Amino acid sequence: MRNVAVIGYGVVGSGTVELFEKNRGDICKKIGRDCDIKYICDLRDFPGDKYEDRLVKDFNVILNDPEIEVVAEVVGGATFAYDYTKKLLSAGKSVVTSNKELVALHGAELLELAKAHNCNYLFEASVGGGIPIIRPLNKCLAGNKIEQISGILNGTTNFILTKMIREQLDFDTALKMAQELGYAEADPTADVEGHDACRKICILASLAFGKHVYPQYVHCSGISRITPDDVEYAENAGYVIKLIGTAKPAGEGHITAIVCPRLVPKSSLLSNVDDVYNAISVTGDGSGDVLFYGRGAGKLPTASAVVGDIIDCLKHKGRIIMIGWDDCNEKDYVVPYKTQETNMYIRVKAADAESLKPAVSELFGKVVYLERNGRPDDELAFITPKMPEQETDEHLAVLSQNAEIASKIRLM
Amino acid sequence: MRNVAVIGYGVVGSGTVELFEKNRGDICKKIGRDCDIKYICDLRDFPGDKYEDRLVKDFNVILNDPEIEVVAEVVGGATFAYDYTKKLLSAGKSVVTSNKELVALHGAELLELAKAHNCNYLFEASVGGGIPIIRPLNKCLAGNKIEQISGILNGTTNFILTKMIREQLDFDTALKMAQELGYAEADPTADVEGHDACRKICILASLAFGKHVYPQYVHCSGISRITPDDVEYAENAGYVIKLIGTAKPAGEGHITAIVCPRLVPKSSLLSNVDDVYNAISVTGDGSGDVLFYGRGAGKLPTASAVVGDIIDCLKHKGRIIMIGWDDCNEKDYVVPYKTQETNMYIRVKAADAESLKPAVSELFGKVVYLERNGRPDDELAFITPKMPEQETDEHLAVLSQNAEIASKIRLM
Numbered sequence: 031m032r033n034v035a036v037i038g039y040g041v042v043g044s045g046t047v048e049l050f051e052k053n054r055g056d057i058c059k060k061i062g063r064d065c066d067i068k069y070i071c072d073l074r075d076f077p078g079d080k081y082e083d084r085l086v087k088d089f090n091v092i093l094n095d096p097e098i099e100v101v102a103e104v105v106g107g108a109t110f111a112y113d114y115t116k117k118l119l120s121a122g123k124s125v126v127t128s129n130k131e132l133v134a135l136h137g138a139e140l141l142e143l144a145k146a147h148n149c150n151y152l153f154e155a156s157v158g159g160g161i162p163i164i165r166p167l168n169k170c171l172a173g174n175k176i177e178q179i180s181g182i183l184n185g186t187t188n189f190i191l192t193k194m195i196r197e198q199l200d201f202d203t204a205l206k207m208a209q210e211l212g213y214a215e216a217d218p219t220a221d222v223e224g225h226d227a228c229r230k231i232c233i234l235a236s237l238a239f240g241k242h243v244y245p246q247y248v249h250c251s252g253i254s255r256i257t258p259d260d261v262e263y264a265e266n267a268g269y270v271i272k273l274i275g276t277a278k279p280a281g282e283g284h285i286t287a288i289v290c291p292r293l294v295p296k297s298s299l300l301s302n303v304d305d306v307y308n309a310i311s312v313t314g315d316g317s318g319d320v321l322f323y324g325r326g327a328g329k330l331p332t333a334s335a336v337v338g339d340i341i342d343c344l345k346h347k348g349r350i351i352m353i354g355w356d357d358c359n360e361k362d363y364v365v366p367y368k369t370q371e372t373n374m375y376i377r378v379k380a381a382d383a384e385s386l387k388p389a390v391s392e393l394f395g396k397v398v399y400l401e402r403n404g405r406p407d408d409e410l411a412f413i414t415p416k417m418p419e420q421e422t423d424e425h426l427a428v429l430s431q432n433a434e435i436a437s438k439i440r441l442m
Numbered sequence: 443m444r445n446v447a448v449i450g451y452g453v454v455g456s457g458t459v460e461l462f463e464k465n466r467g468d469i470c471k472k473i474g475r476d477c478d479i480k481y482i483c484d485l486r487d488f489p490g491d492k493y494e495d496r497l498v499k500d501f502n503v504i505l506n507d508p509e510i511e512v513v514a515e516v517v518g519g520a521t522f523a524y525d526y527t528k529k530l531l532s533a534g535k536s537v538v539t540s541n542k543e544l545v546a547l548h549g550a551e552l553l554e555l556a557k558a559h560n561c562n563y564l565f566e567a568s569v570g571g572g573i574p575i576i577r578p579l580n581k582c583l584a585g586n587k588i589e590q591i592s593g594i595l596n597g598t599t600n601f602i603l604t605k606m607i608r609e610q611l612d613f614d615t616a617l618k619m620a621q622e623l624g625y626a627e628a629d630p631t632a633d634v635e636g637h638d639a640c641r642k643i644c645i646l647a648s649l650a651f652g653k654h655v656y657p658q659y660v661h662c663s664g665i666s667r668i669t670p671d672d673v674e675y676a677e678n679a680g681y682v683i684k685l686i687g688t689a690k691p692a693g694e695g696h697i698t699a700i701v702c703p704r705l706v707p708k709s710s711l712l713s714n715v716d717d718v719y720n721a722i723s724v725t726g727d728g729s730g731d732v733l734f735y736g737r738g739a740g741k742l743p744t745a746s747a748v749v750g751d752i753i754d755c756l757k758h759k760g761r762i763i764m765i766g767w768d769d770c771n772e773k774d775y776v777v778p779y780k781t782q783e784t785n786m787y788i789r790v791k792a793a794d795a796e797s798l799k800p801a802v803s804e805l806f807g808k809v810v811y812l813e814r815n816g817r818p819d820d821e822l823a824f825i826t827p828k829m830p831e832q833e834t835d836e837h838l839a840v841l842s843q844n845a846e847i848a849s850k851i852r853l854m
Contacts (some may be wrong), residue, residue, distance in 0.1 A: 049585055049728045059652075060584055060765045154582055160729035162574070162582030170566055170574030172472055173461055173749025240471075299735065302714060316461040316746030317572035320736035323711065324729060334728030337585025349761060353472045 032068035034340055035092040037114060038105035039072035039085070042128050042155070045333030046102050047081060050340065057337070061344045068098060093117055100343040102336050103127040108135050119143045119151060124347075126339035128155035128332050134229035138242035138357035150351050152339035157183065157230045158308050160331025161324035162338075167237050167312060168353050174314025176238040178278040180442070181310035182303050183230040183289075185326040186214045186221035187253050187273040191291075192304045194261050195270055201254055213306055223252035224273060224289040231275030234310070235287050239279065241358040243287055249367040250289040260377060260437050262402040263411045269293035269375075270301045274442060280365045288367045292442040293375050293413075300442075368420040373441040375400075375413050376426070380433035383410040389432070393425040413441065444480035446752055447504040449526060450517035451484035451497070454540050454567070457745030458514050459493060462752065469749070473756045480510060505529055512755040514748050515539040516567075520547050531555045531563060536759075538751035540567035540744050546641035550654035550769035562763050564751035569595065569642045570720050572743025573736040574750075579649050579724060580765050586726025588650040590690040592854070593722035594715050595642040595701075597738040598626045598633035599665050599685040603703075604716045606673050607682055613666055625718055635664035636685060636701040643687030646722070647699050651691065653770040655699055661779040662701040672789060672849050674814040675823045681705035682713045686854060692777045700779045704854040705787050705825075712854075780832040785853040787812075787825050788838070792845035795822040801844065805837035825853065 034050070036043050050057065050067055058064050069092050070084045079085070092098055093114075101118050105111045108131050115125050115132065119140060127133065133140070133153045144151040154164045158181075167176075182188050186208055193204040205222065208214035220226045228250040235243040253273050264271050272294045277287040294301045299321055303309040308326025313319050325331040342351055380386055390397055390412060397412040405411075410433075414422060419440075426435050446462070448455050462469065462479055470476050481504050482496045491497065504510055513530050517523045520543050527537050527544065531552060539545065545552070545565045556563040566576045570593075579588075594600050598620055605616035617634065620626035632638050640662040647655040665685050676683050684706045689699040706713045711733055715721040720738025725731050737743040754763055792798055802809055802824060809824040817823075822845075826834060831852075838847050 045728075052727070053585060053587055056587065056652075057585065160726070161732050162578035162734075165582050166574035166578055169754055170577050170747065170750045172753045173465060173469065174746050175465055175468065240468075299711075299714065302711065314572070314746055315464070316457075316742040316749065318737045318740075318743050320573050320734070322574075322732070322734060324732035328730075330728040331730050334586050334726055335582065337728065338582045341584045342581055345765070346761070349758070353757070 031064045031097065032066045033097055033099040033344065034065060034067045034102070035069040035071065035098050036067060036102045036104065037071040037089065037092070038103065039070050039074070039076065040104070041329045042104040042332045042336065043070065043072070045329035046104060046336045049330060049333045049337050057341055060341055065344055068095070089114055093121060098123055099347055100124045100126065100340050102340060103129060104336065105129070106131065108132045112136060115140055116143060119147055119149060122147045122149050124150040124152070124343035126152045126336055126343060128336055130156040130226070130229040130233060134232040134245050137233065137236060138355060141352065141354040145350055145354060148348055148350070150343050150346070152342060152352065153233070154339050155332045155335035157233050158310055158322065158324065159326040159328060160334040161308060161310065161322050161326065163234070163310050163322050164237065166322065167234065171312060171314050171317055172353065174316045176312060176314055178276070178313040179231070179234050179238055179310065180274055180276045180300070182272055182300060182308050183227040183275045183310070183326065184221055184273060185306035185308055186218065188303065188308070189213050189306045190222070191253060191271055191273065194256065194258060195265065198258055200258055201256060222254050224250040227273060227275045228289045231277055231287055231289055235277035235285060236355045238277065239285050240355050241363060242355055243277070243285070243358070243364060247361070247364040248287045248289065251291070253291050255437070256291055257437065259402060260439065263377065263400040264293050264375065266402060267400050267413070268296050270296060271439065272300060284363060284365045286367060286370055287364050290440055292440050294442045298442065368423065369418055371416045371418050373413055373416050374422050375411070375437070375439040375441060376435065377409065377411040377437035378429065378433040379408050379436050381408055383408050386410055386429070386433055389429060393428060443476045443509065444478045445509055445511040445756065446477060446479045447481040447483065447510050448479060448514045448516065449483040449501065449504070450515065451482050451486070451488065452516070453741045454516040454744045454748065455482065455484070457741035458516060458748045461742060461745045462749050469753055472753055477756055480507070501526055505533060510535055511759055512536045512538065512752050514752060515541060516748065517541070518543065520544045524548060527552055528555060531559055531561060534559045534561050536562040536564070536755035538564045538748055538755060540748055542568040542638070542641040542645060546644040546657050549645065549648060550767060553764065553766040557762055557766060560760055560762070562755050562758070564754060564764065565645070566751050567744045567747035569645050570722055570734065570736065571738040571740060572746040573720060573722065573734050573738065575646070575722050575734050576649065578734065579646065583724060583726050583729055584765065586728045588724060588726055590688070590725040591643070591646050591650055591722065592686055592688040592712070594684055594712060594720050595639040595687045595722070595738065596633055596685060597718035597720055598630065600715065600720070601625050601718045602634070603665060603683055603685065606668065606670060607677065610670055612670050613668060634666050636662040639685060639687045640701045643689055643699055643701055647689035647697060648767045650689065651697050652767050653775060654767055655689070655697070655770070655776060659773070659776040660699045660701065663703070665703050667849070668703055669849065671814060672851065675789065675812040676705050676787065678814060679812050679825070680708050682708060683851065684712060696775060696777045698779060698782055699776050702852055704852050706854045710854065780835065781830055783828045783830050785825055785828050786834050787823070787849070787851040787853060788847065789821065789823040789849035790841065790845040791820050791848050793820060795820050798822055798841070798845055801841060805840060
């Protein structure tokens with residue numbers, strides 16, 4: 031039976047077709063009936079492609095074919111993909127996707143739509159590429175109250191930071207290397223400014239805490255202002271700098287969610303997650319800390335998650351698999367990040383930096399000063415005690431009358 | 443609706459009841475209907491227990507109550523538990539369990555029985571305690587051909603080895619410490635000789651490769667003969683010693699499966715898994731390496747997995763969730779481990795150990811000699827090139843004419 035379609039024949043789409051066809055014998059056995067890819071939808075031509083006879087340009091061919099049960103939407107973006115997904119789900123066809131943007135923006139609506147039409151909307155590939163995380167969080171850990179999720183959710187920035195840490199490169203050089211290797215796009219904004227990681231923490235937080243978390247309410251800062259000096263200070267104090275997405279309950283039905291670079295202690299497993307790898311740590315009230323690690327992106331790892339979702343949809347035709355989440359219109363569901371307590375790494379510049387120390391002590395209390403090789407006289411770096419970030423900022427405003435605040439990075 | 447029963451009110455059973463009752467509000471919401479624990483079955487009395495009114499001694503009360511949909515079997519062992527499970531599944535009641543012994547011995551039969559009666563037999567808690575691994579392997583990675591599974595599957599032995607490595611303790615002292623902390627039982631055989639890890643790799647291999655792997659066909663050696671000297675040699679060469687369960691395809695529809703201590707390179711994430719933690723690494727042809735890490739045992743972590751399975755059964759009443767595996771009567775499905783190629787760490791004792799070097803070279807080719815502080819004259823340690831273990835053993839038989847073979851540990 032040719033009951034599967036793939037929309038978008040780019041990197042993930044071609045990986046999905048490749049992996050599905052390679053393992054189709056086993057897949058049919060797992061499902062207990064025959065299955066195959068009937069259509070691959072893309073506006074481009076692929077002359078000579080192995081699956082050229084399955085290529086169609088008109089989405090409606092898929093929508094109107096009653097044989098199609100499951101569609102892999104690997105187009106990306108939230109325009110066409112949104113329209114296609116709504117139409118398919120409304121027609122009772124399950125949709126599986128790697129499209130984190132769409133899930134982060136419209137997940138609650140699309141899950142509801144799937145439920146109303148007795149089909150599934152699955153998105154294992156939207157977070158962590160080939161790493162199983164959506165189903166474990168939604169199913170295996172369903173008996174827990176989730177106390178925290180933190181993760182390295184973006185491979186591009188993790189590669190850049192790894193190069194900055196291991197080879198003492200500056201950000202621009204490391205970014206260029208990532209681009210040359212195909213790990214970063216020509217316009218790297220979505221990755222390096224943390225927007226990609228932000229979408230992913232939104233999806234995880236929605237799953238874990240049961241209400242949709244919209245990206246616009248989540249504070250997000252990237253890694254482009256991190257310097258080799260920051261990396262060295264951190265290293266000497268037993269930390270590495272990683273871009274971390276975090277979400278946790280904040281009491282009274284609220285949560286905190288934030289994406290930002292953090293000083294991660296070397297004793298943490300997350301500090302050992304290097305290069306393009308991702309890792310997600312989940313703390314449950316029963317499970318304790320569990321960690322999921324693997325390739326967070328790439329053609330076949332992402333395809334692995336997409337194909338796993340296709341199999342689950344085919345196996346469970348006409349049955350809702352996922353535990354969904356509610357939509358959320360409360361603007362203050364995600365509490366302002368500045369109310370949260372954190373230790374902060376601060377680097378300041380001033381003509382005679384040493385002379386700032388009394389003022390630093392008066393403002394922050396007992397700080398820990400950090401060192402680096404050949405630290406210049408006009409520089410001071412320290413870690414503050416834990417305090418609400420609002421308070422840290424007020425102190426920094428005072429300090430900035432006599433010094434330039436060069437860096438401010440949260441601790442994990 | 444009081445539709446859940448728990449059989450066995452020991453550590454895991456009481457954890458299951460505790461976690462389920464604590465989070466019951468959320469659980470009902472996830473299932474979309476009411477649920478509660480109606481019976482707790484145990485032969486012992488628990489006077490004054492919070493749930494004393496739910497305690498029953500007669501298993502048949504549960505079996506014959508049509509309200510009961512799901513039963514958590516956390517009795518352990520393969521006698522009563524086997525009988526109970528068969529009766530429950532035959533009556534169309536789903537069973538979830540942490541009982542690795544039962545799954546390893548009778549999993550294929552019990553999965554088949556569940557399928558025949560349109561109910562589920564789930565065992566997320568049987569491997570890795572609170573770590574999600576069964577469902578990820580069965581669902582998320584279903585699109586992959588699995589190329590390898592290796593894991594630290596037993597927390598007790600990992601705790602003992604961690605103490606031996608970090609604090610230079612000998613095996614007996616570290617075992618005693620584990621017993622005092624409640625991590626090892628009075629009779630620690632099942633843990634330290636690798637039988638517990640063996641059951642777990644059998645379950646994972648059955649899932650990954652689709653045929654039941656029976657423990658009696660899997661070679662299994664434990665950690666009781668590892669010495670602080672071995673630990674030190676390994677350390678100096680960049681390795682730590684871990685008890686590792688491994689399974690992989692061996693071509694032509696066969697597999698290899700083995701549990702034994704191994705020298706794990708410090709660059710491997712598994713080398714950083716310490717104390718009672720477990721970690722399982724799975725390599726798929728699409729996903730690449732993914733790793734799952736967390737608490738492999740303990741009251742609440744194991745309960746977390748049991749409760750997750752209860753939720754899935756309640757949510758999917760009357761539908762088969764798992765992709766099962768076939769029974770297997772081929773005696774040679776697991777190929778003899780001695781045919782497999784491996785590098786081997788060898789430690790020998792002889793009056794003048796240095797004089798053995800020419801013989802070692804002649805037998806093994808280019809070996810790497812290892813050092814330790816104050817290595818005595820009568821000792822030599824080296825790592826062999828990769829060769830079939832059969833061949834290593836033949837060379838060792840020759841060498842043993844002039845030396846005592848004190849240690850032989852496989853590399854990972």
